[in-house]
Amino acid sequence: MVAGLLPGVRVLDVGQGISAPYCAKILAQMGAEVIKVEPPDGDEARRMGPFPGDSPHPERSGLFLAMNSNKYGVSLDLASPDGAEAFKRLAAGADIVVENPPPGSLETHGLGYETLKTINPGLIFTSVTPFGNRGPYKDFKATDLVLYHMSGHAHGLLGAVEDPDSNPPIRAGGHQAELVGGMAAATATLMALYRKRMTGKGCRIDISSFEAMVNQLISGLASCAYGRPAPPRDAIEVEEAAAAGMVSAIGGILPCNDGYVAISPREDVQWERWLGIMDNPAWAADDRYSTRDARQKNSPSLWKLLSEWSSNHSKHEIARWGQEQRIPCFPVNTVLDLFNDEQLAHREFFVEIEHPAAGALKYPGAPYKFSNTELPLAARPAPLLGEHNESILGKLE
């Protein structure tokens, strides 16, 4: 049995979907004992997929499985007196409760922080909601799409476009706003847990996924605070900004004969070596490309020249040549490439877990290794609905 970093820490995960469950997942892989408390019809993530054969099944939803590995699971009807009582007993013995309800919904069952702290004063109670519990937007409904757009990220994702009015900003795939909310919750919760260890004090933590997303762009916010304009989307304005020296570094993707490669030979020394990889093409001596400044200002035409060369080579080949010359350069990988990546394989990044309904699957592991403590990354599969009702709730009686 691997103990992890947080032996003896007990967490109740009342979350659904992604944000709060992701916070609790992090706590579980750090070694806390996490009990997922689901309503009788199960966590919303059980209906989110992806499913094998695209056939919905509550025990085979990829997102549910990924967000809830290494947790125990009970099902409770918090609206019933018995369910509420059982929850209170669980909370009495917990260090942390994590939730992501519509604002106030645990409250409506008489199970909000104010109630729970009377039975467990040292409790850390973490709420993740789209906008937190204050401000003009506190009751607004939002999803990952809405948060990605409202926080400014969508305007940066596509890069320059010819006609912004027919080419709207888009979101990133994969629930990134929900994951950021969950990571912010885990960060704040672990800091609160440290304070609890030092002082015995509990607290309530209010996480706004909107702010967590905005906080990913603090350099952009600070630029605004210094009176600078927002980065443009319109291709002509982007070129003008580049010509005015507002683009700080060249970089991007080049087409290859088997996909794309991402490069950014921005420093003069890197550029020199990059030209060597391309067998020193004649155009490199042109004034438009001979200095870093000039390359930045003329990056659109430069990119065309680079693309002509790269189209004849493979992405892995170019990436290897670049890295051999110490130039930051990577293949644009598909998910399949990731499973074949020797670096990820060497580091044993993917973790295989056998699940009774979904079978053996490889899950993303932890991007960190602790020298003195092994993490319980594959302690148990995500729980079946109500799997530990008897072993956990039974013991309460």
Next chain:
Amino acid sequence: MSDLPLDGVRVVDLSWIIAGPTATRFMAAMGAEVIKVGSARRPDPSTRGPAFQAYNQSKLYCALNISSPEGLELVKQLIAVSDVVIENFAVGVIDRLGLSYEAASAARPDIIMVSSSGTGHLGPHKDYVAYGSLLQHYTGWNSISGNPQSEPVPGGLWADPWVGMELAMVTAAALNNRALTGQGQYIDFSMAEALTAGIPGAILDYQMNQRLPETMGNRDARYAPHGVYHCVGADRWVAIAVTNDEEWQSLCGVIQRPDLLPDPRFADADGRREHQDELDAAITQWTILFDDHEATRRLQEAGVPSGPSLDMCRVFNEPQLREVGYISQIRTRDGELRELPGLPWRFEGGEEPIFTEAPVLGQDNEYVYQELLGLSGREVARLVEEEVIY
């Protein structure tokens, strides 16, 4: 003494650029004493301007040339009286400087040392040089985003800020463990793996269905309508996500199209997804009449998840961020009052986080060398003269 969570924790911050400084900014605001260690010999590339202000609020800053023998000795003395040391140099640099975990833990046995690099500190590609923007492509993170059948999106700024928060998280986990067991840690952090961990759906879908992610712009595999809709003004859009039938009914009311409700083609999410082009056109007929904030207000009043698609400066101007105290005023040393970002959480009933402006190199030399390490003024003067404190 404060009541902040990391009160009493001292951090030696050898990190630079974005990811490491983002991590220590979280720690500093939550009460840790963060001492940024830098040198005029090799300045932090983001030393000036708004970005530096954003990433380095609330820190102390001392000057030290750690590649000199006396500089190395001093940083070890500083580590000996600290709890955490964090660095994000290229792999191998910290060892060559003589500050491996072995050396750091010799100075302080229970030190928590956090090392972040592009691909991690072990493995055949550990020496790969990396920028965050390129790692987003390498890790598959960008591969799940984009319009249908288009080339990979360039991707916004994601890798470094995300990793910055995660580094703060792992440090807090290690501090908890140290409080319990008394042991320190060396933490080998891979930025690439942090990004790949952010696309679990695509990774599982591939194994379940042998399928690579289909990029679908603003659309969703499950919900419809789901997109951004043009409003009054150039490049102005409102994002709308209908996640259930009730929201669909509300939306039809807001856009004054009750005629869509009885249409069996739109009765459930599957049907609405199939006929999304038609619905998008109908929704746009309404949104195009309104300012994006006004459209949002009307949609939210009816319970439809929605919000404007904002550029950076419009995000900055959002009243929500001021009313909750996320953006607050700080007087910077140029004499201006500037509205700078804070922390994306509130500890209710707790002390407010600490925000002071970003420091300048060497401003805390006296505190670090004389007060903490007990050097005399004369010794400090000599070390300055010899460009050790530099």
